[in-house]
Amino acid sequence: MNKLSTILSWVFQIVAAAILAQTLYFKFSGHPESVKLFSELGMEPHGRVLIGILELVAVLLLIRPTSAIWGAILSVGVMSGAIIGHFTHLGWDGERGQLGMLAVLVFVASLAVLAIRRKTIPFLKSVFDENVPVEAPVEEE
Amino acid sequence: MKASLSVDLHKLAKFVNLSLPVLSVLFFFAGLHLSFYFHFATVTFLLLTVINLFYLRVQRSHALLGNFGIIGQARYMMESIGPELRQYFFANDTEERPFNRNERAEVYRKAKNVDSAASFGSQQNFDEFELKLRHTMFPVAKSELQPFSLTLGEERGIANAYTLSSPFMISAMSYGALGEKAVRSLSRGAKKTGILMNTGEGGYPKYHLEEGGNLIFQIGTAKFGVRTPEGHLDEAKLKEVCAKDQIKMIEIKLSQGAKPGKGGMLPKEKITQEISELRGVPLGKDVISPPSHVECTSPEATVEFIKRIQEISQLPVGIKLCLGRPEEFEELVEAMIKRQSFPDWITVDGSEGGTGAAPKAFLDSVGIPIYPALKIVGDILKKHNVRDRLKVFAGGKLISPARQIMAFCLGADAIYTARGFMLALGCIQALECGNNTCPVGITTHDPSLQRGLDIEQKANRVCNYVHALEHDLRELLSATGCRSVREFNEEHLFIPKGTILSSLYTKNTLAPVSS
Ligand SMILES: Cc1cc2nc3c(=O)[nH]c(=O)nc-3n(C[C@H](O)[C@H](O)[C@H](O)COP(=O)(O)O)c2cc1C
Numbered sequence: 001m002n003k004l005s006t007i008l009s010w011v012f013q014i015v016a017a018a019i020l021a022q023t024l025y026f027k028f029s030g031h032p033e034s035v036k037l038f039s040e041l042g043m044e045p046h047g048r049v050l051i052g053i054l055e056l057v058a059v060l061l062l063i064r065p066t067s068a069i070w071g072a073i074l075s076v077g078v079m080s081g082a083i084i085g086h087f088t089h090l091g092w093d094g095e096r097g098q099l100g101m102l103a104v105l106v107f108v109a110s111l112a113v114l115a116i117r118r119k120t121i122p123f124l125k126s127v128f129d130e131n132v133p134v135e136a137p138v139e140e141e
Numbered sequence: 142m143k144a145s146l147s148v149d150l151h152k153l154a155k156f157v158n159l160s161l162p163v164l165s166v167l168f169f170f171a172g173l174h175l176s177f178y179f180h181f182a183t184v185t186f187l188l189l190t191v192i193n194l195f196y197l198r199v200q201r202s203h204a205l206l207g208n209f210g211i212i213g214q215a216r217y218m219m220e221s222i223g224p225e226l227r228q229y230f231f232a233n234d235t236e237e238r239p240f241n242r243n244e245r246a247e248v249y250r251k252a253k254n255v256d257s258a259a260s261f262g263s264q265q266n267f268d269e270f271e272l273k274l275r276h277t278m279f280p281v282a283k284s285e286l287q288p289f290s291l292t293l294g295e296e297r298g299i300a301n302a303y304t305l306s307s308p309f310m311i312s313a314m315s316y317g318a319l320g321e322k323a324v325r326s327l328s329r330g331a332k333k334t335g336i337l338m339n340t341g342e343g344g345y346p347k348y349h350l351e352e353g354g355n356l357i358f359q360i361g362t363a364k365f366g367v368r369t370p371e372g373h374l375d376e377a378k379l380k381e382v383c384a385k386d387q388i389k390m391i392e393i394k395l396s397q398g399a400k401p402g403k404g405g406m407l408p409k410e411k412i413t414q415e416i417s418e419l420r421g422v423p424l425g426k427d428v429i430s431p432p433s434h435v436e437c438t439s440p441e442a443t444v445e446f447i448k449r450i451q452e453i454s455q456l457p458v459g460i461k462l463c464l465g466r467p468e469e470f471e472e473l474v475e476a477m478i479k480r481q482s483f484p485d486w487i488t489v490d491g492s493e494g495g496t497g498a499a500p501k502a503f504l505d506s507v508g509i510p511i512y513p514a515l516k517i518v519g520d521i522l523k524k525h526n527v528r529d530r531l532k533v534f535a536g537g538k539l540i541s542p543a544r545q546i547m548a549f550c551l552g553a554d555a556i557y558t559a560r561g562f563m564l565a566l567g568c569i570q571a572l573e574c575g576n577n578t579c580p581v582g583i584t585t586h587d588p589s590l591q592r593g594l595d596i597e598q599k600a601n602r603v604c605n606y607v608h609a610l611e612h613d614l615r616e617l618l619s620a621t622g623c624r625s626v627r628e629f630n631e632e633h634l635f636i637p638k639g640t641i642l643s644s645l646y647t648k649n650t651l652a653p654v655s656s
Contacts, residue, residue: 041177080184088173123214124192127200 001116009068009116016075016109017062019102020055027052033095040089054078062113069120072113079107154209158197161190161211224572235264237570239493239538245564247541251609252565252602272512272547272642273635277622286618287625289611291554293390293485293532294457301456303389305555307336308614308626309607312536312559313359313394313461315343317416318497318574322594323583326566328352329596330603339557342394342430344420350387357390358382359461360450362404363430365420373435376453378421383454390457390485391450395433395443398494398511398537400503401463404432440469440476448482459486459534463494464514465507471521483530488557489514491537495560497584498575511537512551512642516631519552520645528552540564542613549629565606566599 001009026034027048038044043051055078061071086092086100114121118128165186172179189211196206196213205213227237234242243264250257265271294302311331316324318341331338331354338354340346342361349356360379363372367379382388396402407420407428414424422428437443451458464470477483491511496504509517515535522528535553539545540561548556560568567581574584582594618624621633636643 043177047178077184077188080187081180084169084172084180084183085177089177123218126217127196127202127206129202131202 001119005116009113012109012112012116013062013068013071016072016106016113017059019106019109020062020075021059023102024052024056024059027055037090037099041085051078051081068113069117069122072110072117073121075106075110076114079103079110083107150209150212154212157212158193158210161186161193165190228570239495240540240560240564240570244541245570248561248564248606252606254605254609257609270637270640272637272640274543274546274550274617274621275633275635276620279622280619281622281624283615283619285624286615289626291532293459296483296530297451297485299455299457301389303457305337307334307607307611308549308555309336309610310357310534310555310557311336311338311562311603312557313339313341313357313392313397314559314563315341315359315361315365315497316346316348316419317341317343317411319584320579320582320586320591320594321348322591322596323563323566323599324348325352326594326596326599327562327603328354328356329600330562330565330607331355333600333604334607336607337389339392344416345382345418346388347419350385354387355389356387357392357459358388359392359394361394361430362432362434363407363420363422363428364434365422368421370423372429372431374449375421379450379453383456388456390459391454392488393434393447393450393458393460393484395437395460395462396465396490396508397461397496398463398490398492398508399496400499401465401492401508402432403499403503403507405430440473441480443473444476444480444482447484448480451484457485459488459532460484461488461490463490463492463508464517465509467517467521470518471525474521474525474527478525478527483527486532486534486554487518488534488536489518489553490557491535493537495563496574510641511535511539512547513645515548515551515553516642516645522552542610542617545610545614546617546629547634549626550631550633552630554626562603562606565602567594567602 023034025031030045030048034048035044038048038051041047054074058071058075058078061067061074063071082103083100086096086103090096090100092100119125121128165183168179168183168186172183193211196203197210200206203213205216232242236242247257249255288306289308290304290306291308292302292304311327314327319327325348327338328349329352332352335355337357338349339357340349340359342359342363342365344366346356346358346366358366360367360374364374367375367382369375383391407416407422407430409425409427412420412422412424412426412428416422417424420428434443434446436446436449447458447460462470489511490508491514492508493510494508508514514537515533518533519528522531522533532554533552534555534557535548535551536557536559538560539548539556539558545556563583564570566583568583569581571580573579577585577587579585579590582591585591614626618626618629621629623629623633636646
């Protein structure tokens with residue numbers, strides 16, 4: 001990775017991690033809005049805590065260079081669930097819509113991290129190897 | 142097997158490719174109508190579906206994944222853990238290369254000071270092509286054995302002649318190939334036992350010196366540590382190195398068994414500030430190690446170069462080479478005789494030699510293996526009556542007493558091993574030396590991988606290994622009826638017909654060839 005893509009990746013990691021982290025407080029403290037949300041999904045209280053823990057792990061993974069890729073994968077997964085939730089149960093009206101858009105934002109940022117760091121994605125990485133013909137050997141000294 | 146019972150992988154793959162999207166949809170509806178928790182599965186299968194589509198439709202680099210999709214990945218995953226599975230479970234005790242489990246276990250036991258006796262019988266193939274040692278009916282008592290002593294440089298009458306009191310030495314491994322902690326452990330271990338450690342061609346031996354071991358300083362073809370910016374010898378720097386009390390001898394590397402006739406390139410990415418200082422190379426530029434010393438263009442020039450190093454260093458000076466063409470070696474010896482100028486020893490490195498990294502063709506197929514090489518070198522030296530003038534060090538998988546003894550019989554005066562000492566440090570033969578990913582922290586500079594390597598512990602292992610080798614050597618001396626290593630000779634060997642070695646003996650030179 002060159003310098004520019006490294007910086008870019010970090011911007012996306014921080015954006016994703018910051019948004020995730022900021023919603024954690026509401027989840028763990030049992031904020032009424034959060035409780036209401038998870039009740040509508042039929043996941044209160046266990047689902048709320050479980051999702052909170054998964055998001056916390058994603059945040060921690062995202063902010064370490066060697067584990068960012070895992071964080072991005074986890075975050076893509078959890079956010080997919082959130083987006084499904086908005087489509088099927090929660091809707092996009094008013095404040096709900098804002099929350100939903102945040103989920104989409106995290107989803108996109110995490111996808112961007114995956115795209116930039118594609119050559120380190122576990123199992124998938126070799127697919128991204130560049131396939132260029134090797135030059136004919138040149139004489140060394 | 143009947144075709145109807147066998148698994149048709151292509152059909153299985155098609156089934157999987159179809160089931161992934163179907164399952165995603167099913168779980169989605171379960172999530173919609175039964176419980177939102179089902180969406181954990183929805184998301185998982187959705188991701189798998191996407192990856193699968195990517196494999197099947199987008200990527201072009203793997204035909205297998207393009208045809209079979211995600212299930213084809215199983216092949217790569219299984220294959221990638223193959224080496225571990227084989228090493229842990231499936232390879233038998235005498236099967237692996239370069240060292241099989243029996244050979245490794247012997248070193249581990251010696252290093253840990255655990256009894257290495259085995260029960261019931263040997264795992265070797267008898268009636269096959271194995272060398273055996275011929276013992277005597279009348280062993281000598283241990284009290285009659287003479288302590289080992291080999292002096293280098295005495296023939297030239299230099300003030301700094303050095304006397305080895307153990308026939309075992311740590312063969313060249315550079316700081317660079319080895320990490321800092323491994324170097325420290327070896328040097329500290331060498332100090333504890335009083336053996337010599339070769340610095341390898343890694344330049345100025347900073348960490349070796351700090352741990353206090355006695356050293357053989359190696360001059361590689363790029364002359365790291367003692368080079369001018371153009372790669373020639375910097376005499377002042379060499380003098381400076383030789384002035385260090387711990388530097389006892391100098392070894393000029395002409396070639397090494399794992400890659401004889403091959404130079405190398407140190408890529409600029411690997412040249413850190415420290416490497417640049419220790420090796421004396423500029424930052425930000427690839428550095429070429431030529432395949433031979435620029436000075437050594439002919440046998441005469443080589444002898445001249447050796448002499449020059451001897452004069453500058455005032456220390457015993459040896460050369461290290463892997464035998465290629467015996468005629469050329471003979472020419473070199475003739476040039477020495479003509480000039481009456483000899484190195485103080487010759488290190489014969491067998492083609493089975495180890496390395497941090499070498500091209501496979503060189504590793505596998507270039508150079509003569511150690512036993513025949515020793516025999517050929519010995520014969521040439523004897524033919525020219527200089528066998529006593531030149532000491533011979535031998536290296537090439539000589540990690541256990543059994544192989545070491547054969548080398549002694551074939552003319553070695555002392556034994557070098559590199560990988561033996563790596564095993565003593567805890568090497569598990571992961572074959573990662575060139576990747577900076579050594580799982581036991583020996584050939585890596587990654588601090589998180591070196592973390593597990595405890596210098597003091599490992600120094601003790603080195604010490605135990607050497608002492609166990611010395612112990613076994615004494616047992617074998619006694620069993621063959623020899624009082625010192627010097628008395629070992631070919632007569633002590635049983636060399637089955639059909640081996641490479643036996644092909645070097647004509648009928649009347651050696652009785653032991655079974656006939
Ligand atoms: C990690 C590693 C680094 C080595 N570095 C050097 C070196 O710098 N110079 C050299 O002449 N030989 C080098 N060698 C070769 C060894 O000194 C030795 O000749 C060879 O491994 C044969 O001995 P063995 O079979 O006991 O390992 C290296 C070997 C290993 C395994």
